[in-house]
Amino acid sequence: MRVLKSDSARLTPEFGIMVGRWSQYTEAAAAPFGAMWCVVPPGGQTDTDCHPDTELVVVVRGSADVRAGGHTETALPGTAVLLEREEPHVLVNRSADEPLVTLSVYWVAEEVTAGAGQADAG
């Protein structure tokens, strides 16, 4: 087994916050998704982000507001937020004292074509 800690990850400034991309973990290279730790300082928030990847935001520490599609969802540890591709979103740290830490997992969904799955469905 291999232990991957947000505390000791190499962080770089991206999206207005600090990001620890999992490309630094060679053991995770074969995963069918990309991943990164996101560390949002107290009172901070990300820039608006939008991309062709579907994204899963898993809250692991602190308290988040996730803003997307004109709505805001509050997410605590034990909650994950699934963002559709090309859905603009902002991640806000609701706390003035504690950092917010999330694990973002992202992937490009297979294109669903009109004919796909008909053989199985029939």
Place this chain on the structure above:
Amino acid sequence: MRVLKSDSARLTPEFGIMVGRWSQYTEAAAAPFGAMWCVVPPGGQTDTDCHPDTELVVVVRGSADVRAGGHTETALPGTAVLLEREEPHVLVNRSADEPLVTLSVYWVAEEVTAGAGQADAG
């Protein structure tokens, strides 16, 4: 966006603990991995688990000991543990008072064959 909460997930007894499989979320069906919430009661632990999937255990609440390969790693929220395929493992809740909640993500890694990648590597 779609909010997925371990608190309100449909849980079933599996592996000696309570599991909330993400197959209950139709929105997550297209992800290139399987996922489940694992809720380990205070003082509890899973049965020994072993499978051909690579598994990523993301601790989101509480305090875990992950036992594998003769070692024990303590994992708090903000830590993820990557388990190799066919690596027997046990997840232990270190607390006598609080539940342990993890998100397990799993996938079958692509087979690496002797000839794979030679064109790129050359």
